[in-house]
Amino acid sequence: VRAMTEEIDLDRLMQTLMTLLLERAGAQRGLLIRILDNNVLETQACAETSSDGVKVRRVKERPSATDMPLSILSAVMRTGQEIRTGKPGSFSPFSQDAYLVTSGAAVMCVPMYKQAKMVGVLYLENRVMPEIFTAEHSRIVRMLASQAAVSLETARLYAELLEENVQRRRVEKELRASQTSLMLGERISNTGTWRWDIDQDLMFVSDEYARILGLPDRQRTISMADFLMLVHPEDYQRISRLVTDSVRNGVSMRAEFRVFRPDGECRYILGVGNPVGDEPSVAEYFGVITDITARRQSEDAVRVAQADLARVARATTVGQLTASIAHEINQPLMSIVANAGASLRWLSREPAMLSHARTSLEEIISEGERAGNIIRGLQALTRNQTASRSRVNLHHLVYHIVALSRSELERQQIALQYQLKAQDAFIYGDSVQIQQVLLNLIVNAIDAMAGIHDRPLTLTVSSLNPEPGRIRLDITDTGIGLSPEVQERLFDSFYTTKEQGMGMGLSISHSIIERHAGRLQAAPGERHGSRFWFTLPVHDEQGEQGE
Ligand code: ADP
Numbered sequence: 001v002r003a004m005t006e007e008i009d010l011d012r013l014m015q016t017l018m019t020l021l022l023e024r025a026g027a028q029r030g031l032l033i034r035i036l037d038n039n040v041l042e043t044q045a046c047a048e049t050s051s052d053g054v055k056v057r058r059v060k061e062r063p064s065a066t067d068m069p070l071s072i073l074s075a076v077m078r079t080g081q082e083i084r085t086g087k088p089g090s091f092s093p094f095s096q097d098a099y100l101v102t103s104g105a106a107v108m109c110v111p112m113y114k115q116a117k118m119v120g121v122l123y124l125e126n127r128v129m130p131e132i133f134t135a136e137h138s139r140i141v142r143m144l145a146s147q148a149a150v151s152l153e154t155a156r157l158y159a160e161l162l163e164e165n166v167q168r169r170r171v172e173k174e175l176r177a178s179q180t181s182l183m184l185g186e187r188i189s190n191t192g193t194w195r196w197d198i199d200q201d202l203m204f205v206s207d208e209y210a211r212i213l214g215l216p217d218r219q220r221t222i223s224m225a226d227f228l229m230l231v232h233p234e235d236y237q238r239i240s241r242l243v244t245d246s247v248r249n250g251v252s253m254r255a256e257f258r259v260f261r262p263d264g265e266c267r268y269i270l271g272v273g274n275p276v277g278d279e280p281s282v283a284e285y286f287g288v289i290t291d292i293t294a295r296r297q298s299e300d301a302v303r304v305a306q307a308d309l310a311r312v313a314r315a316t317t318v319g320q321l322t323a324s325i326a327h328e329i330n331q332p333l334m335s336i337v338a339n340a341g342a343s344l345r346w347l348s349r350e351p352a353m354l355s356h357a358r359t360s361l362e363e364i365i366s367e368g369e370r371a372g373n374i375i376r377g378l379q380a381l382t383r384n385q386t387a388s389r390s391r392v393n394l395h396h397l398v399y400h401i402v403a404l405s406r407s408e409l410e411r412q413q414i415a416l417q418y419q420l421k422a423q424d425a426f427i428y429g430d431s432v433q434i435q436q437v438l439l440n441l442i443v444n445a446i447d448a449m450a451g452i453h454d455r456p457l458t459l460t461v462s463s464l465n466p467e468p469g470r471i472r473l474d475i476t477d478t479g480i481g482l483s484p485e486v487q488e489r490l491f492d493s494f495y496t497t498k499e500q501g502m503g504m505g506l507s508i509s510h511s512i513i514e515r516h517a518g519r520l521q522a523a524p525g526e527r528h529g530s531r532f533w534f535t536l537p538v539h540d541e542q543g544e545q546g547e
Contacts, residue, residue: 010156014044018032025108028125035119072109076109083108106132108133110124110141193206194285196224198285201225256296268293270290300407329371335363335367340360390429391427391428401439413457414446416458417461419460422473423465427537441475447498459475459477460475460476461474462474471537473536474532477529481525519534520533
């Protein structure tokens with residue numbers, strides 16, 4: 001019995017138990033049947049005496065009528081009492097059991113208890129006549145059964161523990177593997193992860209996070225306040241407000257911002273955070289930060305290049321245009337001046353030489369007409385740029401042009417405000433021409449704010465649908481504003497107050513908008529600066545142009 005309690009390996013335990021049972025009870029055959037959690041019966045060991053000792057097999061099967069008298073098993077299960085049958089042939093409630101009838105065995109079936117709970121059944125049979133199971137056998141078997149119940153349970157727990165250990169090691173290994181790939185992924189994508197426990201106000205951060213922000217070697221936690229200290233002063237307000245608002249409303253946050261690392265280096269960061277759980281008050285955020293410095297730098301380079309290009313393009317077209325206008329108009333003008341001088345001289349003769357004077361005046365008329373033709377030709381030139389019209393979202397054109405101007409806005413520290421509220425923003429038009437108008441208006445606004453240092457500089461782009469079927473776009477600045485004199489002549493060709501100006505931008509813009517069935521207008525701003533706006537018909541999906 002001692003031997004049995006020391007056994008902890010389930011296989012060897014069963015072996016020992018069954019051998020002991022068969023030997024002590026003088027049985028030829030024995031089964032160990034256990035009651036599983038869901039009250040299902042399972043035969044787990046089957047032992048038989050042979051010439052060279054007891055043979056034990058581990059099995060896993062339902063008890064069946066070919067193995068044992070099921071009527072006895074169910075009676076034991078039902079009553080919880082041991083059952084012994086006597087000599088075959090002697091009467092008992094089970095004499096009719098087919099197994100007993102065919103095998104002619106005497107059997108003993110003993111319940112196994114562990115702490116008053118039935119956990120299994122030991123079944124023994126004896127076919128050797130006339131020996132049958134005695135009360136002494138029964139005592140030994142019951143004792144063994146209660147010992148076995150405890151040992152088997154311990155062994156089972158132990159086996160489960162072993163299995164659990166194996167499992168745990170496997171999971172640990174997988175976890176380590178996935179951690180490694182996560183770290184690699186973070187390194188490759190320049191992305192660090194963070195988890196923010198709001199109650200403790202502590203962010204737990206990954207290695208890559210620490211690397212991106214340049215945290216000291218072992219530091220893997222940071223408070224939100226300390227994190228915000230790293231944020232660029234110009235971005236600080238925006239980011240701290242975003243954090244506060246997101247936490248208050250329990251919503252996700254996302255922002256691009258700059259940080260100053262402790263070593264003084266400035267990095268561009270894209271940060272994203274998601275609340276965890278859906279309780280009314282969020283206690284935790286999970287998120288990532290990505291170092292987008294390289295991307296931003298190349299984007300900025302592209303933007304500067306594009307803006308330069310746009311400026312150059314604008315300057316060269318205007319420049320070329322003026323040069324050719326000057327050249328073309330100059331000749332008729334000189335001829336007019338010359339002929340007018342000649343006419344004066346013919347008229348001042350005594351007597352006046354009227355026919356000569358007439359010839360000169362006729363010359364003047366025809367030169368004047370030539371000049372007029374040139375100007376009409378130029379107008380046609382600006383008007384007849386092959387227009388290719390399509391359905392475009394005016395807001396998209398705005399974003400594009402503002403992006404071109406972004407570096408200029410930043411350089412002059414002009415704040416940009418979008419109030420694009422129009423629901424219907426699709427127009428039908430030539431997107432190149434409309435962008436030309438937008439660029440003109442924005443460049444003018446920037447120019448108008450160039451010399452101003454005593455107030456905040458703001459460029460506002462807003463839109464709305466003033467009535468169904470129309471969209472209105474406003475560009476306002478806080479620049480020098482419009483004097484009545486300027487306001488009157490703004491849209492005139494060649495009217496400019498700028499040293500380098502050509503005075504063509506607004507007149508061309510005006511005609512472009514007119515050709516799109518709209519109107520470009522200007523007015524002084526409410527307090528400072530000026531407001532330029534135009535309205536255009538919106539274009540609905542059916543291809544109908546509202547009017
Ligand atoms: P340019 O920009 O070459 O001068 P424009 O036709 O675009 O030609 O503008 C004509 C004039 O209108 C400018 O010289 C300037 O005096 C005035 N103007 C245009 N936009 C603004 C503005 N946003 N604020 C003040 N004045 C403006």
